[in-house]
Amino acid sequence: MEMENHIVDPIMPKHVAIIMDGNGRWAKQKGKIRTFGHKAGVDAVKASVSFAIKNDIAVLTLFAFSSENWNRPVEEVRVLMELFKLVLSSEVKKLHKNKVRLRVIGDISRFDAKLVDKISKAETMTANNTGLTLNIAANYGGKWDIVNAAKTMCAQVQDGKIVLDDISETLFHSYTCANDLPEVDLLIRTGGEQRISNFLLWQLAYAELYFTDVYWPDFSEEVFLQAVTNFSERQRRFGLTGEQVCS
Structure with missing residues (x-):
């Protein structure tokens, strides 16, 4: 591992989430169709996972396919689904070898049976791994x-398993997709847009946001390093004053 890709800093984020944006625009710049950009983006996924492993980031959550993405052109959606299957087939053993625990968060009921089966097998294979937790947010x-x-x-209340007075932020969190994971420390969005696009709304409550103009296929370990360096230089106050944090 090259030293410039390693940060010796006690304020490393535990949980990094990334909105992988700009594949289509990257392809358009090169005179290619949008799906060419999605395929190129797989290398950026590998780079981000590699960086997270090297730098002891505990959780990496990647926004692969939103519930709104079904509205994209049919052919683009088809290619994305086939690409998801291909990556699961080709990369899971490598992830397992590197002790990565893979999980898919989202409503997978809309995916075809073959993809659901691949997801289930990948999650089962890596379930007991103790290294990086890699969440793929799909649908x-x-x-x-x-x-x-x-x-x-609400169903638990109706069944008498909990009562209204039991409801708290902690209890509510326990029903969300990422209920066993730390809240997001750092959100990175590539592609120049500056919005969170319906991603991890509950979990981003106190996340630091970092936006870069770099399109996702060009996202490298060096760009990841820039984002984490920027994060490490910020003062996270969580509602306190700067003086309180420093005292």
């Missing part, structure tokens, strides 16, 4: 996550 939406948690909690 995921932050509003869906919150509504789904609320519906589950």
Whole structure:
């Protein structure tokens, strides 16, 4: 591992989330169709996972396919689904070898049976790994996550398993997709846009946000390093004053 890709800093983020944006625009710049950019983006996924492992980041969550992405052109959606299957087939053993625990968060019920089976097998193979937790958010939406948690909690109230006075932020969190993981410390979005696009709305409450103009296929360990360096230089106050944090 090259030293310039390693940060010796006690304020490393435990949980990094990335909105992988700009594949289509990257392809357009090169005179290619949008799906060419999605395929090129796989290398950036590998780079981000490699960086996270090298620098002891505990959790990496990648926004691969939002619940709104179904509205994209049919051919683009088809290619994305086939690419997801291909990556699961080709990369899971490598992840397992590197002790990565892979999870897919989101409503996978809309995926075809073959993809659901590949997801299940990948999660089972890596379930007991103790290294990086890699979450792939697929058919995921932050509003869906919150509504789904609320519906589950309401059903528990109706069944008499909990009462209204039991409901708290901690209990609500336990019903969300990422209930066993630390909240997001750092959100990175590539591609020049500056919004969170319905991603991890509950979990981003106190996240630091970092936006870069770099399109996702060009996202490298060096760009990841820039984002984490920027994060490490910020003072996280969580509602306190700067003086309180420093005291």
